[in-house]
Amino acid sequence: xxxxxxxxxxxxxxxxxxxxxxxxxxxxxxxxxxxxxxxxxxxxxxxxxxxxxxxxxxxxxxxxxxxxxxxxxxxxxxxxxxxxxxxxxxxxxxxxxxxxxxxxxxxxxxxxxxxxxxxxxxxxxxxxxxxxxxxxxxxxxxxxxxxxxxxxxxxxxxxxxxxxxxxxxxxxxxxxxxxxxxxxxxxxxxxxxxxxxxxxxxxxxxxxxxxxxxxxxxxxxxxxxxxxxxxxxxxxxxxxxxxxxxxxxxxxxxxxxxxxxxxxxxxxxxxxxxxxxxxxxxxxxxxxxxxxxxxxxxxxxxxxxxxxxxxxxxxxxxxxxxxxxxxxxxxxxxxxxxxxxxxxxxxxxxxxxxxxxxx
Amino acid sequence: xxxxxxxxxxxxxxxxxxxxxxxxxxxxxxxxxxxxxxxxxxxxxxxxxxxxxxxxxxxxxxxxxxxxxxxxxxxxxxxxxxxxxxxxxxxxxxxxxxxxxxxxxxxxxxxxxxxxxxxxxxxxxxxxxxxxxxxxxxxxxxxxxxxxxxxxxxxxxxxxxxxxxxxxxxxxxxxxxxxxxxxxxxxxxxxxxxxxxxxxxxxxxxxxxxxxxxxxxxxxxxxxxxxxxxxxxxxxxxxxxxxxxxxxxxxxxxxxxxxxxxxxxxxxxxxxxxxxxxxxxxxxxxxxxxxxxxxxxxxxxxxxxxxxxxxxxxxxxxxxxxxxxxxxxxxxxxxxxxxxxxxxxxxxxxxxxxxxxxx
Numbered sequence: 001x002x003x004x005x006x007x008x009x010x011x012x013x014x015x016x017x018x019x020x021x022x023x024x025x026x027x028x029x030x031x032x033x034x035x036x037x038x039x040x041x042x043x044x045x046x047x048x049x050x051x052x053x054x055x056x057x058x059x060x061x062x063x064x065x066x067x068x069x070x071x072x073x074x075x076x077x078x079x080x081x082x083x084x085x086x087x088x089x090x091x092x093x094x095x096x097x098x099x100x101x102x103x104x105x106x107x108x109x110x111x112x113x114x115x116x117x118x119x120x121x122x123x124x125x126x127x128x129x130x131x132x133x134x135x136x137x138x139x140x141x142x143x144x145x146x147x148x149x150x151x152x153x154x155x156x157x158x159x160x161x162x163x164x165x166x167x168x169x170x171x172x173x174x175x176x177x178x179x180x181x182x183x184x185x186x187x188x189x190x191x192x193x194x195x196x197x198x199x200x201x202x203x204x205x206x207x208x209x210x211x212x213x214x215x216x217x218x219x220x221x222x223x224x225x226x227x228x229x230x231x232x233x234x235x236x237x238x239x240x241x242x243x244x245x246x247x248x249x250x251x252x253x254x255x256x257x258x259x260x261x262x263x264x265x266x267x268x269x270x271x272x273x274x275x276x277x278x279x280x281x282x283x284x285x286x287x288x289x290x291x292x293x294x295x296x297x298x299x300x301x302x303x304x305x306x307x308x309x310x311x312x313x314x315x316x317x318x319x320x321x322x323x324x325x326x327x328x329x330x331x332x333x334x335x336x337x338x339x340x341x342x343x344x345x346x347x348x349x350x351x352x353x354x355x356x357x358x359x
Numbered sequence: 360x361x362x363x364x365x366x367x368x369x370x371x372x373x374x375x376x377x378x379x380x381x382x383x384x385x386x387x388x389x390x391x392x393x394x395x396x397x398x399x400x401x402x403x404x405x406x407x408x409x410x411x412x413x414x415x416x417x418x419x420x421x422x423x424x425x426x427x428x429x430x431x432x433x434x435x436x437x438x439x440x441x442x443x444x445x446x447x448x449x450x451x452x453x454x455x456x457x458x459x460x461x462x463x464x465x466x467x468x469x470x471x472x473x474x475x476x477x478x479x480x481x482x483x484x485x486x487x488x489x490x491x492x493x494x495x496x497x498x499x500x501x502x503x504x505x506x507x508x509x510x511x512x513x514x515x516x517x518x519x520x521x522x523x524x525x526x527x528x529x530x531x532x533x534x535x536x537x538x539x540x541x542x543x544x545x546x547x548x549x550x551x552x553x554x555x556x557x558x559x560x561x562x563x564x565x566x567x568x569x570x571x572x573x574x575x576x577x578x579x580x581x582x583x584x585x586x587x588x589x590x591x592x593x594x595x596x597x598x599x600x601x602x603x604x605x606x607x608x609x610x611x612x613x614x615x616x617x618x619x620x621x622x623x624x625x626x627x628x629x630x631x632x633x634x635x636x637x638x639x640x641x642x643x644x645x646x647x648x649x650x651x652x653x654x655x656x657x658x659x660x661x662x663x664x665x666x667x668x669x670x671x672x673x674x675x676x677x678x679x680x681x682x683x684x685x686x687x688x689x690x691x692x693x694x695x696x697x698x699x700x701x702x703x704x705x706x707x708x709x710x711x712x713x714x715x716x717x718x
Binding site for chain 1: 436440443447448474476477478479500505507511512515593677
């Protein structure tokens with residue numbers, strides 16, 4: 001097991017990365033209260049709930065399991081209400097630990113539940129998907145979706161720890177593995193040219209689930225993200241760079257109905273659109289844009305948007321949280337491995353870029 | 360207008376207290392964004408919304424009014440969802456200011472909406488009831504109720520400013536004025552013997568809405584609360600003393616269905632029960648308990664609980680957020696003007712105290 005830290009003063013926490021650490025009571029012990037509510041979903045529960053439960057019980061907690069439905073549609077108020085209901089029925093108090101066992105949806109949902117249950121209780125992230133291990137479990141963004149937009153209701157609530165067991169990726173469906181790679185590619189393109197080069201050399205090993213390659217990708221993404229989050233916890237500055245591809249991606253998810261496209265798939269197409277737009281505003285050249293598209297394609301991810309008009313997508317983007325005073329802002333590439341926030345993008349270039357990514 | 364401050368580092372904020380300051384654009388100007396969502400209720404809207412709207416518009420904001428139902432029953436997810444819906448429809452962004460115009464219910468609801476809308480936006484409290492001016496508008500506690508308990512879902516989210524116009528108390532129904540006095544009495548009994556003595560001399564002036572007396576009560580309560588909140592923002596220590604009467608009070612509200620008893624009425628009976636319990640554990644004498652009961656009665660507030668058995672109330676109390684590890688804790692009086700938290704109270708004394716307060 002290796003560990004790195006997210007430096008946030010009194011809200012600092014460790015990220016533990018290893019193989020078979022999911023049921024190590026010692027990693028939970030510092031955080032458990034008299035009881036622990038394990039929020040997970042119907043897919044993950046049969047695979048890992050018993051092991052996590054045993055570890056938490058060894059660490060001294062009575063376990064309250066809350067099993068929710070699978071997929072993006074579970075990130076809604078109705079599911080959250082069920083979590084509250086079961087926690088209240090079990091008399092969970094302010095000293096209860098919430099454990100988010102699953103992918104990004106479970107982490108966002110359980111994290112938000114922890115943020116607002118009795119005005120906030122502690123939680124730990126136990127991500128079991130590549131997407132959650134490389135991205136969503138770190139940084140304290142929690143949320144549920146609203147009919148009018150993704151992640152519209154939420155909180156910044158840092159976990160007490162992130163426990164990433166890469167062995168859990170063995171059971172991940174191929175489609176989910178690829179979706180996770182979208183966020184790996186995002187981190188690399190936005191922040192680290194050498195990591196892009198490493199990905200170009202290792203994307204096949206990642207798709208083949210080579211454990212050393214996966215561990216390296218998880219660690220490098222966590223290092224990059226931890227540094228950004230430490231510098232800008234609440235996304236008033238550099239953290240916005242991690243939204244590369246997400247303005248387009250959120251619109252794709254909203255326009256197709258949450259769940260039809262996986263978040264990572266939408267982000268992948270969004271990254272290609274952002275590269276096309278970066279090219280059109282003159283910050284990268286066509287060769288760089290092609291390089292982005294090729295990497296996304298090699299990861300088995302979509303390089304084009306859904307059957308929606310560019311105009312429809314732009315309309316959906318206008319409601320994105322990253323718009324300020326009604327003006328849209330975009331995370332664009334200045335070069336491969338370096339992103340920047342731009343607020344001065346002409347609308348017709350956005351439309352062109354979406355069209356270019358649907359060809 | 361006089362101003363005092365809540366010292367919370369970068370989250371510090373002023374409390375402005377005055378007459379006719381509700382529509383002073385200058386008090387809003389430091390906080391407004393491109394737009395302001397004014398959350399208020401159907402009773403307050405006809406009285407004050409137009410004036411607040413004009414002030415916010417003068418300060419440069421486009422106003423999005425959100426008028427919700429009156430009373431404790433509005434503090435629920437369905438109403439919150441309406442606030443989100445109207446804010447999203449009006450394209451409110453992270454730079455939107457939420458204005459809570461009304462009493463404690465509106466403040467808690469709008470404050471929680473601000474806490475979680477797009478992971479948190481700024482808000483100001485414009486309390487128009489005595490209860491909100493002396494207590495709930497200060498300190499950043501926001502919440503909605505859950506069928507299984509009051510204020511179970513919420514957040515600590517400090518306002519940017521509190522704007523208390525005591526002239527708005529002119530339109531307050533008598534019953535609401537008295538309910539507000541319960542929290543005034545609570546502050547005094549828990550923290551300040553001299554303020555108790557002042558209340559004993561001025562309770563009639565307060566009931567007659569003497570503006571100087573009301574202004575003094577609002578200011579003194581805000582001073583006391585600001586000091587406690589500055590010392591213990593998230594209620595890990597002394598802030599719990601402000602829950603005097605509330606463990607009993609919340610159970611009364613839950614047991615009678617939210618809204619049948621006003622919050623302040625339930626707290627009043629709860630204060631009498633807490634005094635009876637303080638007497639039974641030997642920390643105050645019977646004369647002190649009688650003094651508490653007399654002050655509550657002079658304010659026109661209930662000194663006895665509802666037609667529920669003591670056992671029923673105790674069962675409801677067990678789910679209170681202040682219970683830790685399943686063990687109930689009580690805020691008791693050590694003397695008139697000094698409260699303390701006690702975790703070692705025998706169950707039969709609790710039952711006796713409830714019974715004593717129903718005679």
